[in-house]
Amino acid sequence: MxxxxxxxxxxxxxxxxxxxxxxxxxxxxxxxxxxxxxxxxxxxxxxxxxxxxxxxxxxxxxxxxxxxxxxxxxxxxxxxxxxxxxxxxxxxxxxxxxxxxxxxxxxxxxxxxxxxEQDASGLKEHLDAGRVHPLPPLGPLRAETLESCTHIVGVxxxxxxxxxxxxxxxxxxxxxxxxxxxxxxxxxxxxxxxxxxxxxxxxxxxxxxxxxxxxxxxxxxxxxxxxxxxxxxxxxxxxxxxxxxxxxxxxxxxxxxxxxxxxxxxxxxxxxxxxxxxxxxxxxxxxxxxxxxTIKLEGTRITGYETMSFSAIRDPLVLGDIDAWADLMRAMISQRVRHTLGLADDEYAFDLRLYGHNAVLGDLEPESGPPREVGVMLLVNAPDQATATAVAKVANPLMLHLPTPGMDYLPSFAFASSPAEVERGAAYEFVLNHVVDxxxxxxxxxxxxxxxxxx
Incomplete structure (x- = not known):
């Protein structure tokens, strides 16, 4: 041809x-x-x-x-x-x-x-023979990482x-x-x-x-x-x-x-x-x-179970210093979870993202000044679903009414759904970015x- x-x-x-x-x-x-x-x-x-x-x-x-x-x-x-x-x-x-x-x-x-799809035992033979190499930013592959994967594919x-x-x-x-x-x-x-x-x-x-x-x-x-x-x-x-x-x-x-x-x-x-x-x-x-x-490997493993909650803020006093409010929210969640559920900070994790403020760019955000409205997403990760949801429920009153330290009234925010806690199930992360000779x-x-x- x-x-x-x-x-x-x-x-x-x-x-x-x-x-x-x-x-x-x-x-x-x-x-x-x-x-x-x-x-x-x-x-x-x-x-x-x-x-x-x-x-x-x-x-x-x-x-x-x-x-x-x-x-x-x-x-x-x-x-x-x-x-x-x-x-x-x-x-x-x-x-x-x-x-x-x-x-x-x-x-x-x-x-x-x-x-x-690849079997972990077969890949361990390649690993033992020195035929598996990491791609940036990962380091050398360990056998237990292969065993932890739910699914592995070769590209x-x-x-x-x-x-x-x-x-x-x-x-x-x-x-x-x-x-x-x-x-x-x-x-x-x-x-x-x-x-x-x-x-x-x-x-x-x-x-x-x-x-x-x-x-x-x-x-x-x-x-x-x-x-x-x-x-x-x-x-x-x-x-x-x-x-x-x-x-x-x-x-x-x-x-x-x-x-x-x-x-x-x-x-x-x-x-x-x-x-x-x-x-x-x-x-x-x-x-x-x-x-x-070489053949590239992609593999994932479970990092925990997630529950999400989302509320929206229009209160101008809160939005006037939304970063301070978010810092207070993080401190209050940790404190209440510790006192209510008896969980230490290393027994679960949560992420607070301010959509409409800096959720996408974070510290790279070039705009200054208060936003007009912010969507607050709380994402909790824990070893099991029940714990993740319990943490989100403890945070519920804060996601609805947390005032800034200087406020003399209790603000009200708007949850996106009822119930406010949405169970997302298992969360995964990529752990393989390696090639096989x-x-x-x-x-x-x-x-x-x-x-x-x-x-």
């Missing part, structure tokens, strides 16, 4: 799009459709609990759009990081939805499932996806994968050069985000021996050299480099050229093969190829 066209409909399966943009991509000659099914963007909960962020109906809607279009064109569909975090149950969840869609649409597609590169495509898969459902591997797999399999392929994959990973109207739909990347072009699927949207080049600033440590399991994309010499007022050509991208193939790109992954219509 002299060129390969990759259709990227959106940044995430379940986000939705106008089906007309998919039809246009097919009409423009798309050879493959690739889309991400999740990421770590929304925090550790989804991996920790193996819960999808998206709703099944939204995923079904998007799969129906993609599978009917792809089946009609005879091209494959690739979905990665299924179920948001790429756990084995996430792959099976998307596969089940796909099976229902195919049955209802009368489609007969061969499905490949690639599992990326696959393009090779397992290529293996599934070579085995005849028309729908590839992959566990956790790099966002770029999904779009890069088919062009690399067809012999396109690594530099343009990986760079194009990076640009299209979020669909229309590199266009003048990200809400309007996805993009089509055409990769050839000398570079690639990017075209929006909505005729009213446009790509410009600045919009395309800017996507290398997105989710990268270095705007000129991006590490994949098998090497590094280098765009220092890339040139961004406007073909017309809506299509951009990119040339000069390079890819440097690494000396060691691998002899084979397939060694940490398992593939299952089904018969047609057998997801």
């Amino acid at each position: 002299k060129s390969v066209r990759v259709l990227s409909p959106s940044g995430m399966l379940g986000a939705g799009w106008d089906h007309a943009t998919i039809e246009r991509g097919i009409a423009l000659g798309a050879d493959v459709i690739s889309i991400d099914g999740g990421s770590t963007d929304s925090g550790p909960y989804y991996l920790g609990s193996a819960t999808p962020k998206t709703t099944a109906k939204a995923v079904a809607r998007d799969l129906r759009s993609l599978l009917t279009a792809a089946a009609g064109a005879g091209i494959p569909v690739i979905v990665g990081s299924c179920g948001t975090s790429g756990t084995d149950s996430g792959v099976d969840w998307v596969a089940g939805i796909a099976a229902e869609v195919m049955a209802s649409e009368g489609l007969d597609l061969k499905v490949a499932k690639i599992y990326s 696959m590169g393009h090779e397992p996806i290529v293996a599934a495509l070579r085995a005849g898969a028309q729908l590839v459902l992959a566990g956790r994968a790099t966002d770029t591997a999904l779009a890069a797999a088919y062009p690399l399999m067809k012999g396109m050069p690594a530099g343009p392929t990986w760079h194009a994959a990076k640009i299209v990973e979020c669909g229309g985000q590199c266009t003048s109207n990200p809400r309007a739909g996805g993009v089509l990347a055409t990769i050839d021996a000398g570079g690639f072009t990017i075209e929006p699927l909505d005729p009213a949207a446009a790509c410009t050299p600045i919009l395309v080049a800017a996507h290398m600033l997105y989710e990268t440590v270095n705007p000129f480099e991006m590490r994949e399991p098998d090497g590094v994309l280098d765009v220092r010499d890339a040139r961004y050229i406007a073909v017309d007022d809506r299509i951009v050509r990119v040339e000069g991208s390079n890819f440097h093969v690494a000396d060691q193939y 691998c002899d084979s790109p397939m060694s940490l992954f398992r593939m299952q190829i089904g018969e047609k219509s057998d997801a």
Whole structure:
């Protein structure tokens, strides 16, 4: 093939799009459709609990759009990081939805499932052999950290996806994968050069985000021996050299480099050229093969159980010195919990965030002067749910009526809900940001190829 066209409909399966943009991509000659099914963007909960962020109906809607279009064109569909975090149950969840869609649409597609979840005992063997290395800011991995994880996934590169495509898969459902591997797999399999392929994959990973109207739909990347072009699927949207080049600033440590399991994309010499007022050509991208193939690990563990309470303040005297009021609130909560529940400060934790004042930027907030209104969020973390809720209940009267030291009346604030205490369940944290040296790109992954219509 002299060129390969990759259709990227959106940044995430379940986000939705106008089906007309998919039809246009097919009409423009798309050879493959690739889309991400999740990421770590929304925090550790989804991996920790193996819960999808998206709703099944939204995923079904998007799969129906993609599978009917792809089946009609005879091209494959690739979905990665299924179920948001790429756990084995996430792959099976998307596969089940796909099976229902195919049955209802009368489609007969061969499905490949690639599992990326890792077992702690197997990883400990790699750890003992010195094959596991930390990425900043974490330090050396300890075996007990692996044992504490509720779920661990390996972030696959393009090779397992290529293996599934070579085995005849028309729908590839992959566990956790790099966002770029999904779009890069088919062009690399067809012999396109690594530099343009990986760079194009990076640009299209979020669909229309590199266009003048990200809400309007996805993009089509055409990769050839000398570079690639990017075209929006909505005729009213446009790509410009600045919009395309800017996507290398997105989710990268270095705007000129991006590490994949098998090497590094280098765009220092890339040139961004406007073909017309809506299509951009990119040339000069390079890819440097690494000396060691590595797979990144992501893992989460439970940090405790959370209860949240939220109230809103409009009282101008409180807002006139809201920081002093917050300091008093923190001291009063600690004091009352100690006297009422008998808990020391190290037996639980709480966070008081002032939305409308400095909850987002904290000490970096450039604005001065009192806010007009503040939402006060109390987030309690404890070893069990009952304790977290008990602490929040002790704080309830303070969240409703705490005056500043200089006030001669009892103010009233507004709770956002009744009951005021909302139990959030288990809270998770990421504890793995490490890579494993691998002899084979397939060694940490398992593939299952089904018969047609057998997801």
